[in-house]
Amino acid sequence: MAGPSVEADKVSGPEGAPPSSSRSSVYREVGPELFSDLRAAKYRRIVLQVPAGLTRNFASLGEEIRTATGAQVVHVTRACFGACDPPSPSEAPGAQAIVTLGHAPIPNMPLALPTYFVEMRTSEGDVQRLAGSVSRAGLPRRLGLVASVQHLELLPRLEVALGAQGFETHVGGGDRRLAYPGQALGCNYTTAQGLEGEVDGFLFVGTGLFHPLGLAFSVERPVWALDPLQVDVTPPLDREKMVQKRLLTIAKSMDARRWGVLVSSFAGQDRRAMASRLAEKATERGWSAEVLIFDRLDPRDLTGRDLDAYVSTACPRIALDDGSSYDRPVLTPPEFLSALGERPLLPYRFDTFH
Numbered sequence: 001m002a003g004p005s006v007e008a009d010k011v012s013g014p015e016g017a018p019p020s021s022s023r024s025s026v027y028r029e030v031g032p033e034l035f036s037d038l039r040a041a042k043y044r045r046i047v048l049q050v051p052a053g054l055t056r057n058f059a060s061l062g063e064e065i066r067t068a069t070g071a072q073v074v075h076v077t078r079a080c081f082g083a084c085d086p087p088s089p090s091e092a093p094g095a096q097a098i099v100t101l102g103h104a105p106i107p108n109m110p111l112a113l114p115t116y117f118v119e120m121r122t123s124e125g126d127v128q129r130l131a132g133s134v135s136r137a138g139l140p141r142r143l144g145l146v147a148s149v150q151h152l153e154l155l156p157r158l159e160v161a162l163g164a165q166g167f168e169t170h171v172g173g174g175d176r177r178l179a180y181p182g183q184a185l186g187c188n189y190t191t192a193q194g195l196e197g198e199v200d201g202f203l204f205v206g207t208g209l210f211h212p213l214g215l216a217f218s219v220e221r222p223v224w225a226l227d228p229l230q231v232d233v234t235p236p237l238d239r240e241k242m243v244q245k246r247l248l249t250i251a252k253s254m255d256a257r258r259w260g261v262l263v264s265s266f267a268g269q270d271r272r273a274m275a276s277r278l279a280e281k282a283t284e285r286g287w288s289a290e291v292l293i294f295d296r297l298d299p300r301d302l303t304g305r306d307l308d309a310y311v312s313t314a315c316p317r318i319a320l321d322d323g324s325s326y327d328r329p330v331l332t333p334p335e336f337l338s339a340l341g342e343r344p345l346l347p348y349r350f351d352t353f354h
């Protein structure tokens with residue numbers, strides 16, 4: 001590959017910034033421990049960030065924090081998709097701390113303010129019934145287990161129950177973007193990728209298809225999903241079809257000569273060094289490349305631009321999950337390198353955000 005490697009860009013935020021662990025506290029759930037820690041820190045102004053799926057109780061939680069601490073509580077209303085997009089200073093002027101719900105910290109992401117992560121864990125789930133469903137669904141005996149942060153606590157008990165059913169289970173450690181072994185993050189499934197040689201399939205434990213889809217792009221083993229609340233095993237997604245769709249998108253961008261390189265300013269999505277290198281690769285070929293900076297991207301922001309295709313260095317799920325909402329092809333960085341002929345199309349490589 002000519003020039004510096006895109007994969008060499010392993011830094012999620014500004015170089016030299018302290019990692020999040022120096023400024024973060026982690027809680028299983030909203031409770032007395034969180035309130036007493038906030039009270040002890042004597043904050044006057046706290047910003048509360050709640051992801052889309054948990055907004056129902058945000059007002060009462062704000063009131064609880066206010067009552068317990070005496071601090072003013074400000075709500076961030078924009079949708080929050082991950083620990084990667086903490087509130088900016090302009091969203092929370094004067095705030096001294098952030099309370100964020102439903103996400104684990106991203107250990108290698110710098111934090112501008114002390115941040116209190118409430119992971120909203122649950123240990124709900126009858127592991128004997130769950131293991132029975134897995135067994136009846138005919139999964140391979142050598143299984144890698146991956147879970148959303150909310151359901152991680154099920155894994156040790158589920159391993160024992162699956163072991164009793166004759167399964168050999170593995171839980172892998174991830175890279176420095178992940179806080180826990182076995183953890184799934186929509187942009188990083190290194191807990192699974194490290195196990196590929198030892199297992200014949202993966203079992204995702206959690207709800208919805210967001211993680212099974214990302215996991216299926218990341219590993220070349222079938223991925224089943226186990227909903228611990230519904231006791232339901234979902235058969236593997238058709239990885240070949242998913243990859244074919246991406247290859248088609250790459251093919252559509254092959255004639256592109258005017259590229260937009262997308263960069264998010266969110267602390268945990270910011271890969272502007274990588275964006276510069278990708279833009280250089282385009283210009284070395286005599287093509288044009290405009291770097292477009294945003295925080296949260298709306299497809300309407302890109303309509304009407306004089307560009308043929310985009311490569312997104314922001315959240316990889318913009319291209320993979322939402323790509324059809326854009327009127328031009330949107331590639332991930334590894335896909336862009338394939339479009340340039342710098343890496344083979346196959347095996348397909350997920351844009352793991354390190």
Ligand code: SF4
Nearest residue numbers: 081082084186187315
């Ligand atoms: S970059 Fe995307 S997938 Fe990763 S944590 Fe952020 S929103 Fe989730």
